[in-house]
Amino acid sequence: MIQEDDQQHKPDQGMKFSSMKSLDSVLLTDLYQLTMLQGYYEQGMDKTAVFEFFVRDLPSERGFLLTAGLEQVLQYLENLHFTAEERDYLKSTGRFSAGFIDSLAVLRFTGDVHAMAEGSVFFPNEPILRITAPLPQAQLVESRVINLLHYQTLVASKAARCVLAAPGKLLVDFGMRRSHGGEAGLLAARAAYLAGFDGSSTVLADPAFGVPGYGTMAHSFVQVHDLEAAAFEHFAHAQPDNVVLLIDTYDTEAAAQKVVELAPRLAQQGINVKAVRLDSGDLFDHARQVRAILDAGGLQQTRLFCSGNLDEHQLRAFVEKGVPMDGFGVGTLMDTSADAPYLDCAYKLQEYAGIARRKRSEGKGTWPGRKQVYRRYDDNGVMATDIVTLEDDVQAGRALLRPVMQAGKRMQPLPSLAESREHAQRELQTLPAPLRKFQEFHYGVEISAALKQLAHEVDMQPH
């Protein structure tokens, strides 16, 4: 830092090195990881380090969080290596010693990972991932591990609120276009599905993760036709099994009437209008009017699907008012987690060479040591309280952190995404009622006596 690279004007022609073309490159990290690794190398510091990922505080708009992204973290750790090109690049920067760069050729992730299952509810100060590995490995992975866990957890936590707000409604992720880059769009589809969405409009999310695809038409399809009714008819013939017509391009109710007029002709050809979509204006009002027009026209089976700047609060309002909507496309506000676009999360050193460590920076202090979280339930199976303690301080309750990787290898395959999705639904059902209703509620997370004692002992050490 405060070290400029040479400032010549480099061409902006995309990646110059083939092994750095993808986000899988180990160089998708912060430079300080590498400068620190150089320091560790010079000092021969490669004893076992323990880092944990946790959230310090909840955003004011969230009462709980849902874990997501573990699968991508494990893939990242399994793939961790420096290609020859990447090492050549590092050499070219002049920042690192030849010996250090050579040592990177054999660097792989050989550590252990403990984690909460994807789709688990969690709260501040609870580690959801622990990495135990030789210091350089555990350090190097910090930036991308945070990047992968943070975003999917952010979106899954937002999506879970939509699921709670609109039980029984079809929920589809529509947010790729305004998500922050392509990876966000793709991973948002996964995170939303994990949290209970039915699918996503993002095509690639199906071959990538098995997230069911949903899609209809855009306004442009209507606009390129001189007559809206012709657009509807053409679309019905092109997608006879999936006729969902967007009816708000010009005049919503007039378009609904056109659908009614078109439907008998389509029916003669065996084509049903499965649904209409509303995307603008007062959705409350339009939905009622459109439902009435469709019903009066004999299209009681045609469903209503709505989109346009929706979030959990809108969904809840629709449901509470009994507006006759059957499904919702939720996009930008979920995929950017717009009301809480980041989490105050960290990946922090807890132990090195067998000695517990703690950062005491003002407002950013951490609890030292290898930790476990126990969750206790009331007689109705509702979450009652969590306790965060040291790994070897066994408590009553369900232990949430489990070993998932040992010596760099998965101990067994993680649950499938569909299985994690089912786990998430069970988790949401055990939430205290106020959290299910987005009411002010502070869930109790207790710090154990053993953990407080260790923190005190660590603080007594001179630095």
Next chain:
Amino acid sequence: MIQEDDQQHKPDQGMKFSSMKSLDSVLLTDLYQLTMLQGYYEQGMDKTAVFEFFVRDLPSERGFLLTAGLEQVLQYLENLHFTAEERDYLKSTGRFSAGFIDSLAVLRFTGDVHAMAEGSVFFPNEPILRITAPLPQAQLVESRVINLLHYQTLVASKAARCVLAAPGKLLVDFGMRRSHGGEAGLLAARAAYLAGFDGSSTVLADPAFGVPGYGTMAHSFVQVHDLEAAAFEHFAHAQPDNVVLLIDTYDTEAAAQKVVELAPRLAQQGINVKAVRLDSGDLFDHARQVRAILDAGGLQQTRLFCSGNLDEHQLRAFVEKGVPMDGFGVGTLMDTSADAPYLDCAYKLQEYAGIARRKRSEGKGTWPGRKQVYRRYDDNGVMATDIVTLEDDVQAGRALLRPVMQAGKRMQPLPSLAESREHAQRELQTLPAPLRKFQEFHYGVEISAALKQLAHEVDMQPH
């Protein structure tokens, strides 16, 4: 939509198809693009369509926006194609006809692109990109074009405010870890640099884009040493040309004193402490105290670098109060554009088969036709007013949209990132003073008489 894919539990093992492994896959799009393309195919609708990308309204926290992402859009268009694997996947979904899927084998982008130069200031209703191409091509690219332009523009616009707030200070992007996915982290580094930042902590942004790298140490480096002073000394030996020490792990002022005590010993070995970094607590207060300690200890040349939840408002406050900070790391709040995490942007059909088109959806109406934006300046070279009009309605002022791609080929290389960065600095210098100061100010964007007349004529058409 409302069309579930088969719901069997697919394994969540990452991409199954090699050509779909990367975000370059054409399937990183919305499913409705493909269902619409099937409709266009059935109807033989492949005449020239014109789409424009624009922002409808500014977030309340922004007085202007800065364009970014054009280079990535052109790369995407140049690469547009369906691999055999991707076509096989589409076939496997059962949603599309064989003839349509076969037609995708030869689909390439053969259209024209007009755009504002990257690093240009722009306002609502001003197209920053226009695509003129056969309808299926122009339609298909919508989702990813929005995705690429939206995010970089979002970050460049936020970063530009930081640059305006802290003139002459070193500004470094620190945000990768909490950006939304890896592509966001990488592109945020590019967008921030374009807007005037000095560099980024993201290593890959240098080989990818020539963004200078910056990096120091994390708290963990201090914590793995029993003594903070030993950590400082080890880091100085490992990075002798770039000694920047993080001093807030335990007690900031005590650490500053340790730096003073260490400095003479390092100086004997020819090593200077280039800077110290503060990352927590009351940065105002700590910076003054640390500056005094360093100065009293003879380290007047050692610079102060600060990070920790910074944005343009913090930077401005520091600068206005004359706090002795030399540089800033700006991270999460910029890379997520936290106070305005998305733009109300759209990519909308303006013309098809030579006829202007307009969507009239409530609150989402658009101006029809192929447009140009002219900017007029006052005698001091400050932006005075913009006028949005039809392409063939030549007006006084500087035309902001220029042709950059013709028949699918770049007309010439775009400016380098460094050149675009210089352009952005010139643009920021021509902003009206209230916009430079984040004051309430509504910059005048006039809709021309010709454009209003065309909109009126389009509205007269029956639909």
